[in-house]
Amino acid sequence: MILTLIIICEVGFWVLLAAGLGARYLLRMPRLGAALLLCEPLLEVVLLIATAIDLRNGAEPGWHHGLAALYIGYTVGHGHRTVKWLDGHAAHRLGGAPPPVAPPRYGMARAAHEGRVWAGTLIGAAVATGLLLLAIRYVGDSGSTASLEAWMYQAWRITGIHGLIALTYLIWPRQEPGGVKGDDGDREPVRVERRPGA
Template sequence: MIVTLIVAAEVAFWAVLALGLATRYLLRRQRLSTVLLVGLPVVDLTLFVLTVLDLRGGATASWTHALAASYAGFSIGYGPSLVRWADRHFLYRFAGGPKPRRSPKYGPERTRYEWQICGRTVVSAAITLALITALVPLSDGSARFDTFTGWYLRLSIVAVVNVIVAACYSLWPKEAPAGAIVEDGLVVGWKVPQQQ
């Protein structure tokens, strides 16, 4: 049952996001669009509540219950940036807005970008682990407990790797190719060599 709920929540998340953006740019209903977009985390939190009810109803705890918790963690950690990304692309494609900028590739801008990604990952992992911790008392037996606690190691590894990647960009910032003209971390042109 939980797998079906996860699929339904995934479909609902993208449908609400598309509906919110269509309402904003095609129907020009700003307030209604904001209500729809603010409601996005509700989709994943509803999935988590249904997961709790499933376990309380006697379901055998499995990795799918922890996956349902991770959806809520992802939605809270990455949701706002995902909505901004979709908003920029929808505005460009359907409302004549400017072309979305790519992620920075070089210099301090790239380093800041990596730390932002790291922050989102750490927040997502922390929230997911807190929600999984709330599920542990609802599981039955040590085997089921191990089902949930395995996620502690996995998510900790993901968070630590992300911190290491961001730290590497801080220690060794990625330099642009020789002769590149860089603005906001992106190559915008090339210097013409001086003739002698």
């Protein structure tokens, strides 16, 4: 049941997102669009309640319960950024707004961007861990909690790998081809030395 509900919530997330953006920019009904977008967190609340009821009814804690916690954590950590990114593109494509500002690609600006994205993963792992700890305490000695503990390990393993990837942009900042980038992201002029007699 929980796995089916996770799939329903994922599909529902994109359906509500498309409906909200469509109402905002195609139907020119911004209030309706905002209301539909605000309904998205309710999907996570429904999933959380269903997971708690499933465990309360004596279900053996399994991988699907851990997956539900990670799904909720990911939505908390990255859902707002995803909606904001898609809203910017919908406003440009459907509402005549200027193109959204692309993320920086080079230098310390790119490193800062990657750090902010990693912070979302960190928040998601913290939320998932909190939910898993509550589930473990809720189950107590009445069942095995090894699968829930394994999901906590996976959440922080993913966070650690993502953090190392983000750190590489800080240690080895990408340079723009054809010039040297400064910390402010502006290209420094390339000096061309002229040979005598040229």
